[in-house]
Amino acid sequence: MKKQPIGIFDSGVGGLTVFKEIRRAFPHEDIVYFGDTARVPYGPKSKSTVLEYSLQNARFLMHCGAKIIVIACNTSSSVALEYLRERLTIPVLGVIRPGSEDAVATTRNQRIGVIGTEGTIRSKAYPQAIEALLLQAKVYSQPCPLFVSLVEEGWDEHPVTRVVATEYLQPLLEQDIDTLVLGCTHYPILKKVLQKVVGSGVTLVDSALAVARQLHNELPMPQSDGVGKDIFYVSDNEDKFAAIASRILEQDITSLHRVILCESWFLA
Amino acid sequence: MKKQPIGIFDSGVGGLTVFKEIRRAFPHEDIVYFGDTARVPYGPKSKSTVLEYSLQNARFLMHCGAKIIVIACNTSSSVALEYLRERLTIPVLGVIRPGSEDAVATTRNQRIGVIGTEGTIRSKAYPQAIEALLLQAKVYSQPCPLFVSLVEEGWDEHPVTRVVATEYLQPLLEQDIDTLVLGCTHYPILKKVLQKVVGSGVTLVDSALAVARQLHNELPMPQSDGVGKDIFYVSDNEDKFAAIASRILEQDITSLHRVILCESWFLA
Numbered sequence: 402m403k404k405q406p407i408g409i410f411d412s413g414v415g416g417l418t419v420f421k422e423i424r425r426a427f428p429h430e431d432i433v434y435f436g437d438t439a440r441v442p443y444g445p446k447s448k449s450t451v452l453e454y455s456l457q458n459a460r461f462l463m464h465c466g467a468k469i470i471v472i473a474c475n476t477s478s479s480v481a482l483e484y485l486r487e488r489l490t491i492p493v494l495g496v497i498r499p500g501s502e503d504a505v506a507t508t509r510n511q512r513i514g515v516i517g518t519e520g521t522i523r524s525k526a527y528p529q530a531i532e533a534l535l536l537q538a539k540v541y542s543q544p545c546p547l548f549v550s551l552v553e554e555g556w557d558e559h560p561v562t563r564v565v566a567t568e569y570l571q572p573l574l575e576q577d578i579d580t581l582v583l584g585c586t587h588y589p590i591l592k593k594v595l596q597k598v599v600g601s602g603v604t605l606v607d608s609a610l611a612v613a614r615q616l617h618n619e620l621p622m623p624q625s626d627g628v629g630k631d632i633f634y635v636s637d638n639e640d641k642f643a644a645i646a647s648r649i650l651e652q653d654i655t656s657l658h659r660v661i662l663c664e665s666w667f668l669a
Numbered sequence: 670m671k672k673q674p675i676g677i678f679d680s681g682v683g684g685l686t687v688f689k690e691i692r693r694a695f696p697h698e699d700i701v702y703f704g705d706t707a708r709v710p711y712g713p714k715s716k717s718t719v720l721e722y723s724l725q726n727a728r729f730l731m732h733c734g735a736k737i738i739v740i741a742c743n744t745s746s747s748v749a750l751e752y753l754r755e756r757l758t759i760p761v762l763g764v765i766r767p768g769s770e771d772a773v774a775t776t777r778n779q780r781i782g783v784i785g786t787e788g789t790i791r792s793k794a795y796p797q798a799i800e801a802l803l804l805q806a807k808v809y810s811q812p813c814p815l816f817v818s819l820v821e822e823g824w825d826e827h828p829v830t831r832v833v834a835t836e837y838l839q840p841l842l843e844q845d846i847d848t849l850v851l852g853c854t855h856y857p858i859l860k861k862v863l864q865k866v867v868g869s870g871v872t873l874v875d876s877a878l879a880v881a882r883q884l885h886n887e888l889p890m891p892q893s894d895g896v897g898k899d900i901f902y903v904s905d906n907e908d909k910f911a912a913i914a915s916r917i918l919e920q921d922i923t924s925l926h927r928v929i930l931c932e933s934w935f936l937a
Contacts, residue, residue: 439718440708445821450707450905453929550818553713561832568829637718661721662930 404624406431406632407616408467410458413441414642415549415586416473417649419496422613423471424631424650429624432631433465439636439662442549443476444518444585451520455481459489461634461660467491468621471612475500475585476518479526492619499611500582501530507604508580511538514573514603517584519544527584541576545569545585552587562591566598574599583607633657672892674699674900675884676735678726681709682910683817683854684741685917687764687877691739692899692918694881697892700899701733707905707930710817711744712786712853719788723749727757729902729928735759736889739880743852744786747794760887767879768850769798775872776848779803782841782871783810785852786817795852809844813837813853820855830859834866842867851875901925 407427409420413436420434435458437443443451455477459470470485470493472478478495485493504513515527521544528540548569551562573581581603583589589607596605633654635642643654675695677688681704688702703726705711711719723745727738738753738761740746746763753761772781783795789812796808816837819830841849849871851857857875864873901922903910911922 439714445906446707447906546822547815547818547824550815554814556815561829561836564829564832638713638715 403466404431405466405468405622406433407469407471407620408433408435408459408462408465409471409473410435410437410455410462410477411473411586412436412443412476413438414645414649417646418586418589418607419471419473419609419612421650422609423616424629426613426616427620428629429627430629432629433462433467433634434632435461435634435660436642437636438638438642442518443474444520444546444549446520448480448520448524451477451480452484455485456488457662459485459493463489463491465632465634469494469616469619471616472496473586473612475608476520479517479521479524492621494612494615494619496608496612497526497530499615500584500606500608501527501534503606503608503611504531504580504582505535505538507606508538510577510579511535512576512578512580513538513540514570514576514578514581515540515542515584516545516569516573516581516588517542518549519546521584527582539576541573541578543569543573545588548591549585549587552590557590557594563594563598566591566594570595570598578603580604580606631656634660636660636662671734672699673734673736673890674701675737675739675888676701676703676727676730676733677739677741678703678705678723678730678745679741679854680704680711680744681706682913682917685914686854686857686875687739687741687880689918690877690881691884692897694884695888696897697895698897700897701730701735701902702900703729703902704904704910706903706910710786711742712788712814712817714788716748716788716792719745719748720752723753724756725930727753727761731757731759733900733902737762737884737887739884740764741854741880743854743876744788747785747789747792760889762880762883762887764876764880765794765798767883768852768874768876769795769802771874771876771879772799772848772850773802773806775874776806778845778847779806780844780846780848781806781808782838782844782846782849783808783852784813784837784841784849784856785810787812787814789852795850807844809841809846811837811841813856816853816859817855820858825858825862831862831866834859834862838863838866842871846871848872848874899924902928904928904930
């Protein structure tokens with residue numbers, strides 16, 4: 402029987418931090434990663450558009466033979482997880498629940514901050530997941546829309562980023578949080594400046610590790626031998642993707658393809 | 670015979686500054702505006718993707734009966750103007766040539782700065798157009814990718830925007846420019862802070878007025894009576910669009926519809 406891959410999708414390159422942890426945890430599995438670099442960012446888009454794009458991405462991964470789908474994108478996980486589960490015949494994992502479990506395991510004062518895109522914060526997915534795990538938790542949320550642009554501009558060490566981060570995080574610090582969930586796959590790249598702004602009393606939580614852990618419980622047909630293959634697909638800018646991916650993954654990207662959407666407009 | 674509208678498209682809301690000037694100059698014409706708010710921004714996307722999206726947008730406007738198409742988006746004008754002209758049966762206007770004419774008419778020392786998205790600057794469309802009009806012109810270009818995010822975040826008066834603008838514009842000021850082309854429809858919204866950063870010795874050029882002027886020479890079947898209708902289409906976030914549009918246009922948006930893309934993936 403043909404080996405079926407784990408499918409991962411993200412709005413762009415951010416999900417590679419999730420890919421990296423899954424690759425490390427599952428050396429025998431084939432993994433197909435799709436980055437929707439033509440339509441990034443998902444954060445400011447409406448719920449209905451994120452649902453539609455997420456379903457298209459998931460169907461593309463199923464077309465590649467995926468046996469399970471991991472939504473690495475927080476915005477998409479926040480709004481589209483149930484929507485995909487209702488429509489697909491294979492299991493689907495998001496990053497919200499694993500990230501929330503880590504936050505609950507980390508906090509000591511039950512005061513948790515969550516930062517993310519407009520779409521993620523508007524969905525209230527993190528507060529709902531965290532409060533379901535820990536009734537007495539107080540969750541304080543803050544959208545940080547400029548962070549993605551600053552990361553993509555390569556300004557992760559720029560003084561402007563510190564000013565912006567201070568402005569965004571101040572309201573959370575005033576709530577005396579001791580844990581901060583990085584609710585967007587781009588944000589771990591800003592870890593250094595974020596840690597400086599929040600100080601050593603606040604622990605940063607990033608979901609990538611937690612997702613790989615949850616995948617252990619849910620993976621169908623786990624492979625126990627052979628070397629897993631990596632296959633990457635993007636919807637635009639494959640050269641830029643290859644450059645960033647080889648830096649994040651510390652490996653050459655050998656199997657990278659571009660896919661194109663065949664599109665026609667109709668009235669909503 | 671049925672009245673045919675002027676069609677305008679942009680990657681999002683920025684092209685409304687162009688719409689406004691065309692509406693003012695052509696009170697009897699119907700105008701159909703399409704803002705691709707689901708796939709904004711175009712600036713960081715590859716040339717082939719911008720070509721494809723521009724053609725889809727133009728075809729949608731032709732489907733609405735447009736007699737001429739105005740590309741309000743600088744990125745799309747930079748890379749897709751000839752591509753659309755070769756493929757469409759109606760005239761197509763971009764913003765690069767009119768903006769370049771204004772820049773050449775404005776400069777006294779023949780030293781012109783151009784700011785725009787990565788896509789616009791990489792295309793070299795402005796330097797080519799300006800140098801074709803004024804052989805001895807020296808054109809200095811600078812991509813300013815964070816400006817669009819800052820505008821969309823509503824930070825047009827925020828101190829961070831001034832810091833970012835100073836960093837981007839310093840290399841142009843060192844070249845002793847006396848004219849600065851705002852080569853992106855979002856940038857006029859930052860006019861106040863940009864003028865402060867460049868000082869009163871530098872004149873800012875925005876293409877919207879120049880486009881309306883050029884349209885006078887190219888418009889097929891001009892209408893000389895009746896009140897023109899405004900029809901808006903967007904691909905996402907119609908409420909957000911309506912709010913921004915009514916502010917920019919200082920009028921209520923009554924005819925606004927959402928269009929959806931019917932899509933399927935294939936390998937490039």
